[in-house]
Amino acid sequence: MSKKLVLASQSPRRQAFLSQLGYEFDVLAADIDESPLANEIPADYVQRLATQKAQHCFALLSQSSDSLVIGSDTCVVCQGKILGKPKDEADCIATLTLLSGKTHQVLTAVALVADGLTVAKLVSTEVTFRTLTLAEMQRYWQTGEPQDKAGSYAIQGLAGQFITSISGSYSSVVGLPLVETKALLTQAGLTAQMPIN
Numbered sequence: 001m002s003k004k005l006v007l008a009s010q011s012p013r014r015q016a017f018l019s020q021l022g023y024e025f026d027v028l029a030a031d032i033d034e035s036p037l038a039n040e041i042p043a044d045y046v047q048r049l050a051t052q053k054a055q056h057c058f059a060l061l062s063q064s065s066d067s068l069v070i071g072s073d074t075c076v077v078c079q080g081k082i083l084g085k086p087k088d089e090a091d092c093i094a095t096l097t098l099l100s101g102k103t104h105q106v107l108t109a110v111a112l113v114a115d116g117l118t119v120a121k122l123v124s125t126e127v128t129f130r131t132l133t134l135a136e137m138q139r140y141w142q143t144g145e146p147q148d149k150a151g152s153y154a155i156q157g158l159a160g161q162f163i164t165s166i167s168g169s170y171s172s173v174v175g176l177p178l179v180e181t182k183a184l185l186t187q188a189g190l191t192a193q194m195p196i197n
């Protein structure tokens with residue numbers, strides 16, 4: 001019997017990417033505390049949260065131990081600061097002011113729990129913003145797009161026009177690195193509906 005796949009995420013973007021890989025899956029919300037620990041470095045932070053999201057949902061499914069659970073977490077890092085989702089307009093504008101005219105990193109970790117064991121992969125992508133004006137940042141906040149996005153922007157949305165270059169994985173910036181996720185699922189023995197490799 002093939003194993004059941006569960007995505008520990010409420011993000012519609014992560015759900016769309018996992019469908020794009022050709023898998024069928026159920027979705028469970030992973031309600032965990034996303035605050036960074038004192039002195040936690042960004043790479044450890046995203047890997048810890050991706051792991052906790054996957055393990056939290058795996059624990060909810062304990063009676064069906066043949067389930068595979070995927071969790072993911074994304075944060076933006078600029079000048080050593082972890083930039084999560086904006087708390088309010090002032091926070092969004094402070095974040096976009098920091099990103100304006102600079103290159104920053106987007107870190108995404110994807111974690112898979114299978115047979116009670118967790119494996120995580122970390123992906124780092126560099127994104128460069130052109131210089132933004134205060135009026136642009138204020139109008140961008142008004143669109144509602146930055147509210148639920150790490151770093152207060154969405155590369156796949158209106159903020160695409162702020163970005164002059166990207167070096168790394170586009171899908172990772174949007175929330176789920178396709179190559180690494182596919183590799184984890186293949187290693188765990190899960191076959192896509194229409195496999196191409």
Ligand SMILES: Cc1cn([C@H]2C[C@H](O)[C@@H](COP(=O)(O)OP(=O)(O)OP(=O)(O)O)O2)c(=O)[nH]c1=O
Pocket residue numbers: 008009010011013014030034053072073074075076085106148149150151153154155156173174175
């Ligand atoms: C930088 C960037 C982030 N994001 C998103 C990816 C993540 O969904 C979100 C960061 O928040 P996360 O806490 O990683 O994820 P989430 O709360 O959306 O979903 P869940 O925890 O249920 O899996 O920001 C974009 O969609 N586009 C971007 O360009």
